[in-house]
Amino acid sequence: AGGGKALPEYAAWKDADAMVVHSANTIELRREDFGHSTITPSNRLYVRNNLNPPSADIVKDPDAWSLEVSGVARPGSLTVADLKRLGLTAVTMVLQCSGNGRAWFPHKPSGTQWTVGAAGCVVFAGVPVKDVVKALGGVAGGMKYMTSTGGEILPEGVDPNTVRVERSVPVEAMEDAVLAWELNGAALPLAHGGPLRLIVPGYMGVNNIKYIRHLAFTAEQSPAKIQQSSYRFYPVGEKGSDKYPSIWEMPVNSWITSPYEPGKPQPAGRVVLSGVAMGGFHALKEVEVSLDGGQTWKAADSFGPDMGRYAWRTFALAVDLKPGKYQIATRATNDKGDAQPKERQDNNRGYNNNSWLDHSIELEVV
Ligand code: MSS
Structure with a gap:
């Protein structure tokens, strides 16, 4: 570090x-x-x-x-x-x-x-x-x-x-x-x-x-x-102005925080995947984890204190992993029904990225 x-x-x-x-x-x-x-x-x-x-x-x-x-x-x-x-x-x-x-x-x-x-x-x-x-x-x-x-x-x-x-x-x-x-x-x-x-x-x-x-x-x-003109959500190549939405409400988001040791393979067997998930402007409803780059999803368990609508929650999913390469993604959904999209929403200044694909990690198991 x-x-x-x-x-x-x-x-x-x-x-x-x-x-x-x-x-x-x-x-x-x-x-x-x-x-x-x-x-x-x-x-x-x-x-x-x-x-x-x-x-x-x-x-x-x-x-x-x-x-x-x-x-x-x-x-x-x-x-x-x-x-x-x-x-x-x-x-x-x-x-x-x-x-x-x-x-x-x-x-x-x-x-x-x-x-x-x-x-x-x-x-x-x-x-x-x-x-x-x-x-x-x-x-x-x-x-x-x-x-x-x-x-x-x-x-x-x-x-x-x-x-x-x-x-x-x-x-x-x-x-x-x-x-x-x-x-x-x-x-x-x-x-x-x-x-x-x-x-x-x-x-x-x-x-x-x-x-x-x-x-x-x-x-x-x-x-x-x-x-x-700054902190506005507008198309790539355009100029910011008050005709575009201001960056106000926070979108739903989540990401894995452990294990996260790029370049270091994990031993096969039981692994506890964990991260943080937030509902943004609305309360968090659920978070799912995918081991296969988003083809299949499993509900993760939130753990630790629920500190209200505006806090994030820690979540975990224990899995048994055979040797191989995994693409671990997480997808949070809030009370309003907004779920993280697969792709980021392009915008000139690169704001509000909540793409589950971008936030996914590669995990090598040996
Ligand atoms: N405030 C002031 N006064 N100044 C400045 O600069 N920045 C912003 C906020 N506020 C500022 C302010 C931003 S931009 C952000 S993020 C935040 O803040 C941060 O916080 P921390 O405490 O963390 O440092 Mo971006 O959207």
Whole structure:
């Protein structure tokens, strides 16, 4: 394990042996290091920053961080200390980058070549957005989106809309959204958006704004490039724009995490195949495993705690394998009836890959 680039300073506390450092702002978890106990430890959670993170000074006194809230009856500023007096909740959820699985798109989309490791299942704690909105008199009339802005210091001399990390999601998403200051039982680290982060369970990673400075209920979507033309699902060779769907709801997905030792054959006999499966925006219903590249499927058993609609579940299937070569695939289905497709859905930037074929692994048994 290990190898590749060194961890950047703000993420130096990560488990170096378990991570692949693509760049200082893109770090993924190795497929063989997901573990089997549902929760991804914070030091193994992937990192993706569109801009360099702010100075670590901002997490020294988290309670002092202030958030501006607008588009409500009584707009105003609240510190994290104020938010802590309004309510408390915790949610277990999959945090996953929109580009997870991009490495398998044959047209080589620009962006980080993530395989499966730009995802984790973690617990965030904080105040429900609903409670904050209620304390401020409710959402103002005519507001269709919840728009949040990251706290990065923007480079000078450029149009802020070209760089600002600001995303809008449908206003209904506020029902389950949380302003979080805690991750897996400890203060939210800078790398994951401390002192305060917006969490939108069931939505793709980019919508979970780190070091949030401004939460706005708006009539229109953000004018920022990251909203208007980036993170859109559009055909290969086209240009992104607001006429294409925004990357919002997370699709159903699953993958094997063990055994995963490429190049190392497994001894014949009993093998326990295991992995993670998520329903995405909807709860997970079932997961099936195929040993023959998708010709036949067997139901796998979920094990470990069921941490709710937005969490993933670990699953396993014990099989007896004779010597030979196997193509092990997994296919999850959610409550809405969406099942992973065989093929990825082509799109210019390589988003939302949930193809069971791409996520399958080769297993050699001797
Ligand atoms: N936020 C901010 N502020 N900034 C940035 O850059 N990024 C995104 C989110 N948020 C950002 C934010 C993305 S894009 C993602 S994935 C996420 O975040 C990640 O997280 P972590 O914690 O893991 O790092 Mo793709 O869809």
